[in-house]
Amino acid sequence: MTMPLMRPPRKNPVLRTRQMNLPPWARSRVAMGLTVAAAEGRFALQVCEACGAVQYPPREACHACVSPRLQWRPQSGEGRLIAATTLHHSNDLFFRERLPWRLGLVHLDCGSSLMVHLHGDVRQPGQRVRVTARLDRAGRAVVIALPDPETPHMNDDPMLREMGCDPKFRKVLVTDGKSEVGQALVRALVKAGADIIWVGHAEPWKKMPGFDDIADLPQVTLVPLDVTDGRAVEQVGGALGGKVDIVVHNAEVHRTYGIGARRGTDVARLEMDVNYFGLLRLAQAFGPALRARAADGAAHAVAWVNLLSIYALANFPPHGTYSASKAAAHSLAQCLRAEMRPAGIRVVNVFPGPIDEAWNQNLPPPKLTPEAVANAIVKALRDGTEDVYPGDVAQEWLERWRDDPRVLERELAAGGGS
Amino acid sequence: MTRLRRRRGYEGVAVCVPVTVPYVRYSTRSAHWWIGRAVRALLDASGLQKADLDGLTISSFSLTPDTAVGVTQHLGLSPRWLDHLPNGGASGVMALRRAARAVQAGDADIVACVAADTNHVDSFRLMLGSFSAFARDATYPYGSGGPNAIFAFITANYMARFGARREDFGRVCVDQRTNALAYGSRVFRKPLTLEEYLAGRPIAEPIHLFDCVMPCAGAEAFLVMCEQRARDLGLAHAVVRGAIERHNAYSDDPIFERGGWRVDREDLYAMADAQPADIDFLQAYDDYPVIPMVQIEDLGFCDKGDAPAFVRAHRLTHDGSFPLNTSGGQLSTGQAGAAGGFLGMVEAIRQLTDAAPGRQVARRAMPPDTNEPARLGLVGGFGMVTYDRCLCTGAAILGRAA
Numbered sequence: 001m002t003m004p005l006m007r008p009p010r011k012n013p014v015l016r017t018r019q020m021n022l023p024p025w026a027r028s029r030v031a032m033g034l035t036v037a038a039a040e041g042r043f044a045l046q047v048c049e050a051c052g053a054v055q056y057p058p059r060e061a062c063h064a065c066v067s068p069r070l071q072w073r074p075q076s077g078e079g080r081l082i083a084a085t086t087l088h089h090s091n092d093l094f095f096r097e098r099l100p101w102r103l104g105l106v107h108l109d110c111g112s113s114l115m116v117h118l119h120g121d122v123r124q125p126g127q128r129v130r131v132t133a134r135l136d137r138a139g140r141a142v143v144i145a146l147p148d149p150e151t152p153h154m155n156d157d158p159m160l161r162e163m164g165c166d167p168k169f170r171k172v173l174v175t176d177g178k179s180e181v182g183q184a185l186v187r188a189l190v191k192a193g194a195d196i197i198w199v200g201h202a203e204p205w206k207k208m209p210g211f212d213d214i215a216d217l218p219q220v221t222l223v224p225l226d227v228t229d230g231r232a233v234e235q236v237g238g239a240l241g242g243k244v245d246i247v248v249h250n251a252e253v254h255r256t257y258g259i260g261a262r263r264g265t266d267v268a269r270l271e272m273d274v275n276y277f278g279l280l281r282l283a284q285a286f287g288p289a290l291r292a293r294a295a296d297g298a299a300h301a302v303a304w305v306n307l308l309s310i311y312a313l314a315n316f317p318p319h320g321t322y323s324a325s326k327a328a329a330h331s332l333a334q335c336l337r338a339e340m341r342p343a344g345i346r347v348v349n350v351f352p353g354p355i356d357e358a359w360n361q362n363l364p365p366p367k368l369t370p371e372a373v374a375n376a377i378v379k380a381l382r383d384g385t386e387d388v389y390p391g392d393v394a395q396e397w398l399e400r401w402r403d404d405p406r407v408l409e410r411e412l413a414a415g416g417g418s
Numbered sequence: 419m420t421r422l423r424r425r426r427g428y429e430g431v432a433v434c435v436p437v438t439v440p441y442v443r444y445s446t447r448s449a450h451w452w453i454g455r456a457v458r459a460l461l462d463a464s465g466l467q468k469a470d471l472d473g474l475t476i477s478s479f480s481l482t483p484d485t486a487v488g489v490t491q492h493l494g495l496s497p498r499w500l501d502h503l504p505n506g507g508a509s510g511v512m513a514l515r516r517a518a519r520a521v522q523a524g525d526a527d528i529v530a531c532v533a534a535d536t537n538h539v540d541s542f543r544l545m546l547g548s549f550s551a552f553a554r555d556a557t558y559p560y561g562s563g564g565p566n567a568i569f570a571f572i573t574a575n576y577m578a579r580f581g582a583r584r585e586d587f588g589r590v591c592v593d594q595r596t597n598a599l600a601y602g603s604r605v606f607r608k609p610l611t612l613e614e615y616l617a618g619r620p621i622a623e624p625i626h627l628f629d630c631v632m633p634c635a636g637a638e639a640f641l642v643m644c645e646q647r648a649r650d651l652g653l654a655h656a657v658v659r660g661a662i663e664r665h666n667a668y669s670d671d672p673i674f675e676r677g678g679w680r681v682d683r684e685d686l687y688a689m690a691d692a693q694p695a696d697i698d699f700l701q702a703y704d705d706y707p708v709i710p711m712v713q714i715e716d717l718g719f720c721d722k723g724d725a726p727a728f729v730r731a732h733r734l735t736h737d738g739s740f741p742l743n744t745s746g747g748q749l750s751t752g753q754a755g756a757a758g759g760f761l762g763m764v765e766a767i768r769q770l771t772d773a774a775p776g777r778q779v780a781r782r783a784m785p786p787d788t789n790e791p792a793r794l795g796l797v798g799g800f801g802m803v804t805y806d807r808c809l810c811t812g813a814a815i816l817g818r819a820a
Contacts, residue, residue: 024547024559031555057556057805063669082673083578085570088620091543092562101561103622105571105806107672113806115560115567125578142559 002120005156007169007195008298020294020344021093025138031058033072038133038141039386043077045112046070056112077131079108081145084118084125094137097295102159106131106145114143120157121147134163135384137294137344139337155382164384165246165303165346168193173244175200175227175282176251177220178208180357181307184374185250186214192378195299198240200225200251227251227278237285242293247286248305248377251278254359258320268321275325276332279306283336291343304340305348305377306333310394312351313401314408319359337386348380353393366392427660427689431518432648433816434641434655435464436767440604441636441752445536449481450492452534452754456637457493460530464641464653473499473526473642475517477509477533477756479545489532499526506801507703508663509533509759510638511812515661517642527643534637535755542633550804557805563622565803566630569706570622572674572807576708577624579675580723584624586730587707588615590742591628591749593734594704598746600736600777601765605634605752628749629706636754638764645819656770656816659794660689663812677800678811679716687718690794690815694718697815698792699741699769699779701762703800704749705808710742713798717813736777741792744769744777759801763814766795770818793818 027035037044046055050067054075061068084104090096102118106129114131122129122145129145136142144163147154155166167189174189176182177199189197199214200223215222225236253274255267283304293301311323312330330349337347354360356367368391376390389398400408437459439452453476461468474497476486486502489495499520503512510533517529546564547554561567576582595610610628618627641653648655662685664678679686687693694717702710702717711725719740720728732740745751745765748758768774769792779792799812 024554024562026547027555027559028551057552083571083574085567085574085622085625086620087561087563087567087622089566089622090562091546091564092558095561095563103561103563103567103570105575105673111670113672115557115571115806117560125574136559138559140559 002151002153002157004153005161005168005298011297017293018295018297020137021097022138022342022344023094023136024092025140027140028058030060033058034133035135035139035141037072038135040389041383041385043075043132043143044072045075045110047073054108054110054112056114075108075110077108078148079106079129079131081105081122081125081127081129082107082113084122098162104145116143116145117159119144119146119154119160121151121154135346135386136163139341139346139386165348165381166192167246167378167381169195169299170245170302171196171198171243171299172246172248173198173200173223173240173286174248174250175225175278177201177214178206178211179250180370181355181373182250183210183214184370185248185377186217186220188371188374188378190217190219192382194219196221198223198244200236202226202251227282228273230281233281233285237289241286241289244286244290245293245299245301246303246305246381247282247290248307249279249282250307252307254319254322256319256322256359256362258317268324271321271325272328276328279329279332279336283332287336287340290345291340294344301345303346303348303381304336305350305381307373308333308349308351310351310353310389310397313397314405314412316412346384346386348377348386348388350377350380350388350390351394351398352376352389353391353397425685425689428518428522428658430645431521431658432643432645432653432655432819433514433658433767434643434648434653434771435460436764436771436773437463437639438764439534439637441634441754443537443605443632443634443752444539445635446538447536447635449478449534449536450484450489452536452635452637453478453481453489453532454493456532456534456639457530460639460641464651466528466651468495470528471495471530472497473517473520473529475501475503475513475529475531477503477505477513477759478535479504479506479755480535480537480541497526499529504756505759505810506756507705507759507808508799508801508810508812509756510761510763511661511797511799511814512663512810513760514642514658514763514814515663515812518658518661521642521644527647529642530639531642531760532637532639533757533760535635535757537633537635537755552805553803565705566622566625568803568806569708570625573629573706573708574624575673576675576712580726582708582711582726584616584626585612586711586726587629588612589729590704590707590710590734591615593738594743594747595750596735597744597777598750601745601751603746603751605632606746606750610750625706631705631748631753631758634752634754636752636757638754638757638760640760640764640767654771654773655819656767657819659692659815659817660686661812661814662686663799663810665811666809667811674807675712676722677712677716677808679713679798679813683716683718683813686813686815690817692794692815697794697796698782699744699766699795700798701743701766701795702747702798703759703762704743704747705753705758705800707749709800710747713800717796717798736779741779744774744779759799762797762799766797766816769795770816791818
């Protein structure tokens with residue numbers, strides 16, 4: 001049985017802060033398919049389109065019929081543990097620092113044998129298990145075996161915690177806690193067991209319904225934070241950077257219209273200033289501190305969350321300038337992910353469909369409630385996923401975009417939006 | 419299995435000039451240096467000139483970025499037949515088979531089969547992560563224990579399926595250590611007791627310290643030529659009675675329990691016109707003690723699952739009732755990379771050419787006091803854990819020259 005996680009002890013300031021040593025990250029190109037699926041929370045293996053054989057490890061041709069037509073397909077992951085071992089020795093620093101470490105060999109019902117990281121509640125060979133893929137601290141997918149059925153407190157398993165970014169006992173900064181999504185996020189993080197939540201808010205004169213209740217929560221500390229003010233962002237970064245474990249960048253400016261309906265660039269400039277430059281300022285102020293604390297105790301720095309938009313993938317002309325600012329932010333978030341990965345900090349990009357808020361008033365349903373967005377973000381942190389597309393609209397856009405982004409662009413240009 | 423054409427035997431092929439370049443734990447030299455030492459030793463021991471070596475096989479992992487052909491320029495050799503066989507524990511059998519066919523066909527007269535690897539302080543770790551594409555994608559990111567974890571699964575499964583106990587593996591390790599001391603191992607110089615074996619610290623349970631080989635640097639080599647040539651040169655030699663290999667056998671088995679030896683063993687014994695009971699000693703590949711036990715089964719010395727009882731019933735020392743790895747095996751002499759795949763072959767040649775002083779195996783079928791030396795030896799090869807098992811299996815039966 002997994003022991004519930006206890007509040008980690010306070011840091012001993014005399015000792016050197018532990019540095020992060022990543023697990024092995026080298027993979028062949030074909031194996032990255034496992035990572036791409038795991039980043040979205042899916043467990044997929046290659047399946048031969050010619051004969052149906054499931055492949056593992058990933059390969060370039062079918063082991064059964066030698067067809068090159070292998071496609072990544074979702075798998076149930078159901079199987080049986082054949083053998084288990086406990087490592088007391090490793091040649092790699094990441095594992096050396098975490099010994100003893102349990103591994104298993106699982107025979108999937110679909111026929112493949114997989115070497116897996118073992119959850120602590122999977123004990124006996126012969127036991128049924130559910131295999132899934134998770135991103136490890138290097139941001140690469142690994143396969144893990146979970147108890148089937150689930151067990152109490154199973155998310156507190158030390159191996160599983162290494163694969164996720166669970167907010168439990170962690171300190172979180174949320175930019176713009178005033179917006180409806182911001183408030184929902186703070187509540188969801190409190191429910192998830194976050195230790196401290198610093199809630200950024202700009203424009204103190206602007207009173208928003210519900211925000212006083214948020215400010216009264218015992219876990220919450222309000223922090224004046226205007227992401228368009230570079231000096232202010234730096235100051236907050238200096239004060240909090242060494243303490244924050246998770247940054248949730250939620251601040252955004254969202255206005256309707258594209259190019260022709262409005263004169264000048266003031267609105268577009270404001271959107272860029274918050275949605276794009278805001279991320280840049282924040283990343284410069286908090287990124288280095290987060291990177292330095294990636295192995296700092298049981299509740300070390302672990303993740304950065306960007307609230308983007310499904311419109312970041314393809315321009316939605318009725319919200320054209322907003323889409324452009326989110327596309328810019330998405331591009332920068334890719335850069336941030338690349339810079340945070342070597343430190344073991346995950347960058348979670350969230351691409352929601354339209355949220356049920358004032359600037360989406362004229363869009364037809366379905367629209368996401370702020371709570372649904374917040375819950376999707378907390379779930380992503382817990383499960384360690386990296387690319388999140390909450391809501392039916394986002395899922396549909398994603399499917400169309402995957403199918404052919406050029407067709408999607410032309411559909412959108414013809415008014416075939418959401 | 420029916421074949422259109424009966425496989426040709428290995429008649430007329432001699433193996434001789436067993437050479438070992440003494441192992442060291444770590445070496446600052448490159449693989450080329452160890453290969454050079456081995457080739458020089460082959461020439462010194464045989465009295466041949468460099469130009470006489472017109473065939474060459476090289477087995478090495480640490481030779482990169484070079485392959486066998488780089489060795490020809492490095493050592494100034496000009497063979498007319500060349501093969502690069504970095505196949506780990508199967509290298510010895512594979513080199514022998516290829517060299518023997520080259521000699522039979524006349525493609526080469528004298529083939530030098532060389533296996534060598536160096537071992538720098540950090541080279542084992544660096545090799546693990548890049549050993550194979552499957553290792554990089556599907557095993558190294560899982561604890562980075564190298565083959566320990568894979569063989570822990572295999573050993574644990576073998577114990578659960580067939581009732582093997584740690585003491586059984588201990589018998590293999592303890593008796594092989596006795597053999598190693600008679601051989602004069604440079605790496606292990608102290609005897610090992612069963613108590614010490616059982617008290618070894620856990621590495622990857624159920625694998626403990628003395629179940630693991632020690633990576634080191636070293637080289638092993640031998641010559642292959644036709645029997646007549648060996649006689650003309652006055653070289654003590656053994657003959658090849660039969661040899662098999664098989665790769666990626668039983669790939670649908672969820673976990674390794676049986677090896678490719680089973681597929682071809684009838685062929686092996688038929689070629690040699692012998693039975694398992696005729697074999698005087700077994701040089702089994704021994705990266706972990708469960709593997710010799712699987713070979714004892716799959717090479718027909720007992721039924722599947724009976725090796726635990728078999729090792730309980732036999733002494734495995736050079737003077738025991740079933741001599742196993744009479745130079746100590748890798749478990750007690752160290753694993754010099756691909757040279758580990760030559761260890762058993764080189765020792766078998768020594769046993770069959772009266773070059774194993776202090777550990778000469780007697781002929782098993784004879785009463786103990788007859789003291790006739792071994793006539794037939796079997797060498798098992800097993801190599802290349804690219805993912806969850808070794809892919810290459812091979813075996814050769816060598817015989818005393820008439």
